Amino acid sequence: MNKHYYLPIFGLVALLVAAYYFRNSSSEINDPFVSAQSKVSKTSPLVPEESAADVDLAEGMPEPSLDKGITQDSSPEWKELLEENLRAQGGDEIEEIKIDKVDSFVWSHEGVSLNVDSVVITIRGRQNQRTKFRAIVDPKNGKILNSWDRPIVEYADPSKRRGIKVDPRYHQE
Amino acid sequence: MKVVRQRMIKPILKLLQQKSFLMIPLLGVLTSCNPTEITGTGVRSNVIVNDGSFDGKAYIYKDNPTMMAGSKYGPSNPDMGSFLDQKAELVTTNTTLTGNCGIELFFYGSRNFSLNNCIRVLSDITSSQPVPRKEDRTYIFPPGSPEFYQTNALYHLSLGTQTFLDKMAFAYNQIHSLPLSIPKSIPSYLGNSKLFWLKGVYNADSKLYKNDYLTAYANCTTEDGAAYYSPAGPELCFGFMSEYPGFQFIQDPSVVYHELAHALVDVMLNMRNGTSSTQYHPFRSGMGFLAYDEAKSINEGIADYYSFVMNKRTHVGEWALGRTVNQSRPLSEDSPYHITGINESPDGRLSYPQFLLYDPNNPDKAVEDEHYAGQIITHYLVALTKELQNQCGLTSEEDGGHGKATSFVMLLMAETLSELGDLNAKSVDAYGAPFADSYFFNNLDSSSSWLWSQTINPMNYRKFSQIFAKNIYKYISGNLCPNFEKNESEKLLDDYGLLLFKTYNNNGNSTKDRNIVYNHAVSFIPNQPLTPVSEDNRRKSVLVSKQLIDLAQKTESVSDRITYYTIDNQSDMDFLLKQLLFKGLSIPLSTNVSGIKYNNGNIKISPGEVLAIVPNLLNTSNSTMAGVQLLANDWDHVHITDENSGNFKPCVVDTTTTVDQGAEAGASCVDSPTVPYPDKNYIRLIENQTSKKFPLNAVAPVCMVQLDEGETSRWVSQNEFRKKQGLSLVDKDCLGYSTSGSGDTDFTFNPHECLARFLPGANDAFFSKIDPQKTFYETVVKESPRGEFNYGNLLVMEVNKWVPPGTKFRCRLRARFSNCSDCYTDGSNSNDDFLDYEYNGHKPFKVINFDFDVNE
Known part of the structure; x- marks a missing residue:
């Protein structure tokens, strides 16, 4: 048989499979959290060997690692203060700073609990270089307490990356 | 324009959006019903007739110009139209250049989870809206146009993403079909948290991660770097090189897959950092810090490996890196690009630490770079893939077992990275959900986990190898492929010098008490025995005592040895601070009592200076030390x-x-x-x-x-x-x-660092390797082409201007x-x-x- 005849047959079979699937599945897109217990289906071919009844179901969700923090006064100029701190480091190389506040929460860390603001900082340089990272900031004084999500930049030729030259005074003949 | 059968196609496309896994059979239907395929001869800038079978499609370059036209094809003004595949491919079923993600997970029943618009492609950072589908319902744009590159970018990114999600589904479904008594790290609640993709909001109302999608800038205007991945977007950028007109990094799919893989590494690292659709850890794990370190090298190695997963080719960047700056990278020892002596025999492997600085294109140069160091990981992963193909009876499969063997490796990767990046610090779960007890099994605890996983006890070649080997032992030797035994796994690791651990650290004790084990938190995980490495298998992996590292001192025989280097001239420090900021590290400078304006450049430490220190570490042993980390952060002393x-x-x-x-x-x-x-x-x-x-x-x-x-x-x-x-x-x-x-109080102020301190974020230095009886300077810097310190070698310090001299x-x-x-x-x-x-x-x-x- 010419192989081209297979294509409509294959298509028909695929449609039948699809129809069967849609009849038997419910739309579960973006639905809310379903507890572990409600997901138990002993008919699943992939049920672990222990009986579902034997296991200690959902030993509890953890409490968020947050607690009541120090309620420090938020400075109305915290963004300006933060920008000032960034400019102290970046100096005249900075063309533009964009600070997007995305959240506020109590940060419990290293023995201190503080109300903090979470921000995304985008900096554009004079030579059009750009960086973006996340940070949490003390809203009282604009101090960055932690930053993360730093970019991974690929340089085509690593040997051309500039570092810091060893001062020639160290190894004078 | 002629469009037919629109009513028939539209509902199918709608279904496709929701059920992307049905795409292949349905495309079969479309193809079978419509044999009027427009062939790919001549210029393909327009479709003459689209009867519906070209909806959402475009002509694609499947590989880079070097692979299509040969190694002599030059990088200026490539004719990308001549490299297009003959058959149009579906790019997206969406009406703009965005893609959808879906994953089907089995956990006591099958569930589909999908994220619409998980990828979007824009031209550059000034663009805000993805390109809409053309009036003829295709994405066929003139070759070489910005829209053409955006279309090709979306095709490759979608393909890379769906391959990854399929492999993650395989991993999830395999490990969660194993008995509950086996501790697992890929969380069973992965679908609910949506952390199979780059989504992580702090709470339901938060905009902390307001974008589900990964944005890719196909025609990025950056020239600073060739390309980048920025997790804060999250976004990818593919740049250009002005010396080669018409050249763009997006023209090389192997580079696209490499860059995408950095995002996928982020996904795997953070799989455990959200427990439901509303509970997320405030931070995210990353791999690699600022400049060279081993976590970053492993990240690069995995990214190169993912190019192999996608292309089945043991070379990356032939076009974008090879034809431009002679920096393409082989991924296996069988490549002719390697120097003589490197081969697939146990003694010929690209082993650690010998080849950490090895650039196959310039083997006489020694440069501290994460891509070169990462080659050791890539070569190991490719060798492991080949071993699994052979040992697990996969070679008879249609693709020679590539698909299945790489799925095994990605399973190991996801288990390993999700454990390493766990900021909730639990490592394992109870049944279907995290346990509430305040026991922690990795990264100290949930409040210090970021510091632990990134700085105090970060991923290095030892830690990665140990957990990876543990997972081979547990999932491959113990389940998927018993033929690949523990001994073989250890021997292969040792061929690469990576058998750097003495046990598999698999007894599951807590981070704070050796007597607390998994069983205290999760009742159905029994006590786990500690598995030792067979010492007979340690042939090439050399371990050295820490007592043999110290600061260098000037001696009679080596009179120019320096104990530590000081960088205190204003221009270098100004440059360094700016560079660190543009690498995403903001340093909290004490501008009221110190600053580079006080720097006098006398290579000594003076009041008020902001300076960098490079302690010159000496290896007094007779073996190479590698992955040296020097910490200057607070500790209990x-x-x-x-x-x-x-x-x-x-x-x-x-x-x-x-x-x-x-x-x-x-x-x-x-x-x-x-x-x-x-x-x-x-x-x-x-x-x-x-x-x-x-x-x-x-x-x-x-x-x-x-x-x-x-x-x-x-x-x-x-x-x-x-x-x-x-x-x-x-x-x-x-x-x-x-x-x-x-304000009058700084709640994070520490008065015990009032006079001199190492600056937070820059208080951790890393050195690739130190040869026997040599200092770091003598091993790396003196031999490097530019005679420079890498930023990662530096500790940044500030001194209070009020400190009395002396x-x-x-x-x-x-x-x-x-x-x-x-x-x-x-x-x-x-x-x-x-x-x-x-x-x-x-x-x-x-x-x-x-x-x-x-x-x-």
């Missing part, structure tokens, strides 16, 4: 004697600082059942704003200062010193005090390295690894005493 001031006595941790010099040999410097040493929690020496007292169990800054009292002198806290010696400095005149004028400081830095025999275990406890809390003290490290006087 003191006995806090006064809770009102937080003043302390240094603990005796070595023979350098003695009791006669004011040190303490007992009290809280000694481990006891009531007061453990080191402290089990990471608490900084900061005054409690309510009680106005300092904690008695806290970590202290590394730098102490010498206080002269008549005939005697002792090492004391900087807080004690500043109130004596006639200084009387107030808090506001200290380093680290907020410069804000709007003041003596001692900073207790801590060093360890990846191939260290006694940095991770000390022989007690059957060579079980140190617990995480022990990294709060000195036991896993060699204490490096960095002494300096403040100069005039």
Whole structure:
């Protein structure tokens, strides 16, 4: 048989499979959290060997690692203060700073609990270089307490990356 | 334009959006019903007739110009239209250049999870809207146009993403079909948290991760780097090189897959950092810090491996890196691009640490770079894939077993990275959900986990290899492919010099108590035996004692040896600080009492300076040391004697600082059942704003200062010193005090680093390797083409302008390295690894005493 005849047959079979699937599945897109217990289906071919009844179901969700923090006064100029701190480091190389506040929460860390603001900082340089990272900031004084999500930049030729030259005074003949 | 059968196609496309896994059979239907395929001859800038079968399609370049036209094809003005596939491919079913993600997970029943618009492609950072589908319902744009590249970008990114999600579904479904008694790290709630993709919002209303989608800029205008991945977007950028007109990085799909893989590594690292659709850890894990380090090298190695997963080709970047700057990379020892002597025999493997600085294109150069170092990981992963194909009977499959073997490897990868990046610090789960008990099994605990996983005990070649090997033992040898036995796994790791551990650290003890194991938190996980490595298999992996690393000293035989390098000239420091900021590291400078304006460039440490230090470490052993990390962050090395001031006595941790010099040999410097040493929690020496007292169990800054009292002198806290010696400095005149004028208290201020301190974020240096009987400078910097220090080699320090000249400081830095025999275990406890809390003290490290006087 010419192989081209297979294509409509294959298509028909695929449609039948699809129809069967849609009849038997419910739309579960973006639905809310379903507890572990409600997901138990002993008919699943992939049920672990222990009986579902034997296991200690959902030993509890953890409490968020947050607690009541120090309620420090938020400075109305915290963004300006933060920008000032960034400019102290970046100096005249900075063309533009964009600070997007995305959240506020109590940060419990290293023995201190503080109300903090979470921000995304985008900096554009004079030579059009750009960086973006996340940070949490003390809203009282604009101090960055932690930053993360730093970019991974690929340089085509690593040997051309500039570092810091060893001062020639160290190894004078 | 002619469009037919629209009514028939539209509902199918709608279904396709929701059920993307049905795409292949349905496309079969479409193809079978419509044989009028437009062939790909000539210019394909327009479709003459689209009867519906071209909806959402475009012509695609499946590989890069070097692979299509040969290695002599030049990088300027490539004719991309001539490399297009003959058959149009579906790019997206969406009406703009965005893609959808879907994953089907089995956990007591099958569930589909999908994220619409998980990828979007834009031209560059000034664009805001994805290109809409053309009026003819296709994405066929003129070759070489920005829209053409965006279309091709989306095709390859969608293909790479769906391949990844299919492999993650395989991994999830395999491991969650295993007995509950087996501890697993890929969380069963992965679908609910949506962390199979780059989504992580802090809470339901938060915009912390407001974008589900990964944005890719196909025609990025950056020239600073060839390409980048920015997790804060999250976004990818593919740039250009002005010396080659018409050349763009997006023209090379192997580079697209490499870059995408950085995002996928982020996904795997953070799989455990959300537990439902509303509960997320505030931070995200990353792999690699600023400049060269081993976590970053592993990240690059995995990214190259993913190009192999997608292309089945053991080479990456032939076009974008090879034809431009001669920097393409082989991924296997069988490549002709390697130097003589490298081959697939056990002795010919690209082994650690010998080939850490190896550039196959310029083998005589020694450059500290994460891509070169990452080759060791890539070669190991490719070799493992080949082994699995052969050992697991996969070669008879249509693709030679490539698909299945790479799925095995990606399973191992996801298990390994999700454990390593776990900021909730649990490592495993109870049934279907995290356990509530306050036990932690990795990364110390949930509040210090970011610091632990990124700085204190970060991923290096040892840690990665150990957990990866544990997962091979558990999932491959123990389940998927029993033919690939533990011995074979260990031998292969050893061929690469990566058998750097003594046990698999798989007994599941907690981070703070050796007697607490998984079973205390999850009742159905029984006690896990500790599996030792067979020492017979350790042939090439050499371990060296930490006692053999120290600061270099000038000797008669080596008269130009420097103990430490100081960089204090204004231009270098100005450049460095700016570079760090543009790499995403903001350093909290104390602008009121220090700054580069005070820098005098005399290569000495002077009041007010912001300077960089490179301690020149010496390897006194007869083997290479590699992956050397030097920490200058706070740790538990003191006995806090006064809770009102937080003043302390240094603990005796070595023979350098003695009791006669004011040190303490007992009290809280000694481990006891009531007061453990080191402290089990990471608490900084900061005054409690309510009680106005300092904690008695806290970590202290590394730098102490010498206080002269008549005939005697002792090492004391900087807080004690500043109130004596006639200084009387107030808090506001200290380093680290907020410069804000709007408040009167800085709640994170530590007065014990008032005079000299290593700056947060820049208090961790990394050195690729140190050859036997050599210093780092002699091994790497002296031999490098530019004679420069990498940013990652530097510790950045600031000195208070009020420090009197002549003041003596001692900073207790801590060093360890990846191939260290006694940095991770000390022989007690059957060579079980140190617990995480022990990294709060000195036991896993060699204490490096960095002494300096403040100069005039």
